[in-house]
Amino acid sequence: MAKTCSNGCRYGVFSKGLCKSCWNRQYGKPIKKNKDAKPLKRTSLKKATKPINKFSKKRQEQLNKYYALREKFLKERNLCELKVDNKCTVEATEVHHEIGKENELLLAVEFWKAGCRNCHQTITEKSKEAIENGQSRSRHKIRE
Secondary structure (H helix, E strand, O other), X not given: OOOEXXXXXXXXXXXXXXXXXXXXXXXXXXXXXXXXXXXXXXXOOOOOOOOOXXXXXXXXXXXXXXXXXXXXXXXXXXEOOOOOOOOOOOEOOXXXXXXXXXXXXXXXXXXXXXXXXXXXXXXXXOHHHHHHHOOOOOOOOOOO
């Protein structure tokens, strides 16, 4: 059973054996009751937050253009141009960006190659070998 106020109140103990109102009378500032005061409205603690955009507006515009160009590119070149080992499935489903996808390079079709998933994944995982074989280019040397 919970302890009750030592002043004889029926309320539970807050501090020093007293309930909150008795403690305030004895140690704290007196509680002023305002009869005209309206009860406070309870608001939820969670604020409605706007999610952070995954892409800037400029990048989103670039991506929208890219998706249209990519679809057209893969319709025109439906065979894999990468041909890595014996893993090639022949049908091109992805675009390999020889130099990368940064800024204006995303839309630079002259640096694109059509490839199947297997070949593209192999080139991406073994980028050093792909540069040596001429299937990719270093994005650092293009700036020089």
